[in-house]
Structures are given as C-alpha cells and as structure tokens.
Amino acid sequence: xxxxxxxxxxxxxxxxxxxxxxxxxxxxxxxxxxxxxxxxxxxxxxxxxxxxxxxxxxxxxxxxxxxxxxxxxxxxxxxxxxxxxxxxxxxxxxxxxxxxxxxxxxxxxxxxxxxx
Numbered sequence: 001x002x003x004x005x006x007x008x009x010x011x012x013x014x015x016x017x018x019x020x021x022x023x024x025x026x027x028x029x030x031x032x033x034x035x036x037x038x039x040x041x042x043x044x045x046x047x048x049x050x051x052x053x054x055x056x057x058x059x060x061x062x063x064x065x066x067x068x069x070x071x072x073x074x075x076x077x078x079x080x081x082x083x084x085x086x087x088x089x090x091x092x093x094x095x096x097x098x099x100x101x102x103x104x105x106x107x108x109x110x111x112x113x114x115x116x
Contacts, residue, residue, distance in 0.1 A: 061105040074104035
C-alpha cells in the first residue's frame with residue numbers, strides 16, 4: 001500500500017532544490033556524510049538480508065494470526081515501532097530488538113559466519 005505524501009508548496013520547493021543539487025553535484029558517500037546529509041551507512045547487501053529476514057518474520061506473524069498490537073504486547077515494543085521494523089524504516093535494529101520480535105511471533109533467529 002502506498003500513500004501519497006502531502007507536501008506544502010514550500011516543502012515541494014525544498015525537495016526540488018535538494019534533487020537538483022544532487023543531480024548537479026553528484027556527491028559521493030563521503031561527501032554526504034561530511035555534509036551531514038547522510039546519518040548512517042548500511043551496505044545494500046546487509047539491508048537486503050535484513051529485509052528478507054523481516055519479510056519472513058512478518059509472513060510468519062500473519063500465518064499465526066497475530067496483529068501488530070499482539071506483537072507489540074508480547075515484545076514490549078510499541079505498535080508503531082513494530083510497524084516501522086517490519087516496513088524497513090529502522091535501517092539498523094539492535095539484535096535485542098530482532099530477538100524480541102522473533103520471540104513474539106514464535107520464531108527463532110540464528111546467525112551464520114561465512115569465511116572467505
């Protein structure tokens with residue numbers, strides 16, 4: 001589900017300025033960090049693995065018939081935080097948060113080490 005974001009004309013102007021500047025300057029990651037335009041870097045591979053794991057956990061939650069409110073109550077997180085976690089808003093959740101969510105939906109999380 002996608003919702004159209006309502007922006008004021010001023011917000012639209014600011015967003016256009018940011019996009020135009022980015023297209024003109026094409027800043028690198030270091031430039032964005034130095035300017036404060038980026039707060040945190042999450043490598044794409046790690047992000048995709050996290051999204052896949054959370055997608056699996058969300059499907060498991062839904063199969064269990066659990067609502068976001070149920071998971072919030074079981075995990076000790078608020079409902080909005082559970083929703084943001086499932087929808088990828090949290091780019092770098094703590095291991096504790098992931099374990100609490102998994103436990104709340106009746107799942108376990110394991111880690112692997114791949115040595116090259």
